[in-house]
Amino acid sequence: MNFNKLKISIGFIIFSFLSISVEAKVWLPSIFSDNMVLQQGAELKFWGTANPGESVTITFQKQSNTVQADKDGQWKISLKPVKASLKPNDLTIKGENTIILKNVLVGEVWVCSGQSNMDMTVAKEDRYWCGVFNETEEVASANYPNIRVFDVDYTPNMEKQNDVTGKWEICSPQTVGHFSAAAYFFARDLQKKYKIPVGLITTAFGASTAEAWISKPALEAHPNLKFLLDNYNDKLEKFYSDSSVTLTAYREKLKNYSGDLAAAKAASGDVTAQQNKKLPKAPHNPDPRIDQHNPFILFNGMVAPLAPYAIKGALWYQGESNGPSCDQYREIMETLVADWRKIWGQGNFPFIYVQLANYQNLITEPIKDDPIVTVRNAQLQNLSIANTAMVSAIDNADSAHFGNIHPKNKQEIGHRLAVAAEAIAYGNKIEYMGPIYQGMEINGNTIRIKFSHTGRGLYSKGNLLLGFAIAGEDKKWVHANAVIEGNTVIVSSPDVQKPVSVRYAWGKNPPCNLYNKENLPASPFKTDN
Numbered sequence: 367m368n369f370n371k372l373k374i375s376i377g378f379i380i381f382s383f384l385s386i387s388v389e390a391k392v393w394l395p396s397i398f399s400d401n402m403v404l405q406q407g408a409e410l411k412f413w414g415t416a417n418p419g420e421s422v423t424i425t426f427q428k429q430s431n432t433v434q435a436d437k438d439g440q441w442k443i444s445l446k447p448v449k450a451s452l453k454p455n456d457l458t459i460k461g462e463n464t465i466i467l468k469n470v471l472v473g474e475v476w477v478c479s480g481q482s483n484m485d486m487t488v489a490k491e492d493r494y495w496c497g498v499f500n501e502t503e504e505v506a507s508a509n510y511p512n513i514r515v516f517d518v519d520y521t522p523n524m525e526k527q528n529d530v531t532g533k534w535e536i537c538s539p540q541t542v543g544h545f546s547a548a549a550y551f552f553a554r555d556l557q558k559k560y561k562i563p564v565g566l567i568t569t570a571f572g573a574s575t576a577e578a579w580i581s582k583p584a585l586e587a588h589p590n591l592k593f594l595l596d597n598y599n600d601k602l603e604k605f606y607s608d609s610s611v612t613l614t615a616y617r618e619k620l621k622n623y624s625g626d627l628a629a630a631k632a633a634s635g636d637v638t639a640q641q642n643k644k645l646p647k648a649p650h651n652p653d654p655r656i657d658q659h660n661p662f663i664l665f666n667g668m669v670a671p672l673a674p675y676a677i678k679g680a681l682w683y684q685g686e687s688n689g690p691s692c693d694q695y696r697e698i699m700e701t702l703v704a705d706w707r708k709i710w711g712q713g714n715f716p717f718i719y720v721q722l723a724n725y726q727n728l729i730t731e732p733i734k735d736d737p738i739v740t741v742r743n744a745q746l747q748n749l750s751i752a753n754t755a756m757v758s759a760i761d762n763a764d765s766a767h768f769g770n771i772h773p774k775n776k777q778e779i780g781h782r783l784a785v786a787a788e789a790i791a792y793g794n795k796i797e798y799m800g801p802i803y804q805g806m807e808i809n810g811n812t813i814r815i816k817f818s819h820t821g822r823g824l825y826s827k828g829n830l831l832l833g834f835a836i837a838g839e840d841k842k843w844v845h846a847n848a849v850i851e852g853n854t855v856i857v858s859s860p861d862v863q864k865p866v867s868v869r870y871a872w873g874k875n876p877p878c879n880l881y882n883k884e885n886l887p888a889s890p891f892k893t894d895n
Contacts, residue, residue, distance in 0.1 A: 422434070577591070846868070
């Protein structure tokens with residue numbers, strides 16, 4: 367999602383609805399447009415507005431269905447499941463006027479959401495922190511016309527909306543630069559594997575919290591999450607009482623910032639190439655209603671309008687911004703998944719998420735607690751949600767730039783997401799996750815760690831296993847010796863004669879190198895509560 371698309375589209379959407387109500391023509395949300403991909407094998411749902419009582423007919427391939435708009439001008443139509451096809455077709459919606467959608471394909475549709483690591487694009491374009499490894503080559507080779515992307519503009523809203531701003535685009539070297547990198551590489555793997563169209567609906571925004579993507583009623587139903595709504599209400603009350611002062615100050619800062627930015631661009635040349643040059647930072651808009659950290663506003667503007675467009679599943683890469691609520695992150699994500707599955711009405715569709723990557727300097731302590739570590743552990747626990755898979759990214763940091771919170775190797779993340787989808791969405795009997803802690807046995811001065819998802823066996827990248835720590839009842843953690851034995855790991859230390867607990871990769875950027883032979887890294891874990 368490019369910064370030139372960050373203008374709030376609320377006014378545009380309101381204007382669009384006013385125009386619709388005056389003209390009273392048959393109308394469809396923008397998710398239904400030229401070049402779209404429809405989900406194979408699922409009931410296809412369409413909706414929109416027309417004159418009250420007006421007959422609306424939809425025709426696609428050999429199917430046709432008709433419905434009358436209700437007294438408020440709302441209509442909904444379904445078509446029976448259709449098979450995947452590389453052959454483009456037209457889709458027609460006819461009432462008093464006729465809409466013809468061109469170049470429509472049928473294949474696999476995935477919603478891709480989260481914060482900046484999902485929002486990060488294949489090329490830098492106008493954001494220096496974007497751009498993947500081998501960017502030039504990846505862009506030049508992106509000739510995949512059967513991959514289509516609908517990219518949702520940033521449109522937070524206090525009220526649930528009926529439409530988003532966006533359009534379906536065909537993947538090419540001219541367009542791929544502003545596609546989500548993780549989502550694109552996922553789609554590329556799927557398209558090569560199954561030879562069918564792939565549609566990506568990307569609705570993501572940097573620094574957003576998970577609760578921003580959850581509906582208000584869903585949050586209200588969880589007493590443990592009430593504090594998120596209370597905190598937001600406090601921000602709103604303060605903003606309303608102080609807005610005359612804070613907005614005046616903000617506008618003045620914005621005016622100065624615009625001048626400074628122009629000067630910085632002129633001095634540094636092409637701003638898109640200035641990755642290492644600091645440009646002035648934009649002043650913070652004090653209006654909490656457009657702050658991506660606050661609950662339900664992104665759900666209202668960027669998720670609700672998409673449902674119930676038929677999908678295969680969802681991809682999720684988020685968590686860094688939930689440091690302040692890391693202790694509640696497990697329940698927040700349980701709430702989000704349940705909420706999305708409810709509004710889409712497709713049962714427990716596959717939900718595949720990325721466990722947070724390693725970040726910042728390598729730690730030297732046996733363990734080092736951090737909100738990022740707590741979020742990772744919550745993500746591990748979220749595997750208890752039905753029909754989910756987790757992609758561990760504990761090895762994905764840029765080795766030369768550990769301080770980069772946006773790792774450039776999104777090719778590997780996309781590949782691991784696709785492997786997980788093959789297993790839980792498409793039924794391939796393959797190993798799709800790295801080793802997951804399953805249990806332990808204490809044997810004298812050693813602890814045997816058992817794993818699931820060992821695949822064809824465990825191995826270490828390097829002569830010695832790294833990242834294991836062990837402690838006795840005193841909870842004094844020390845670096846441990848660790849040895850692979852079959853599909854288990856034996857952990858010990860001469861400094862701990864009566865061990866009770868083990869932790870693995872327990873730090874923001876821990877040294878760790880345990881994998882299965884499918885080259886999928888083990889998830890960080892702890893055996894103690």
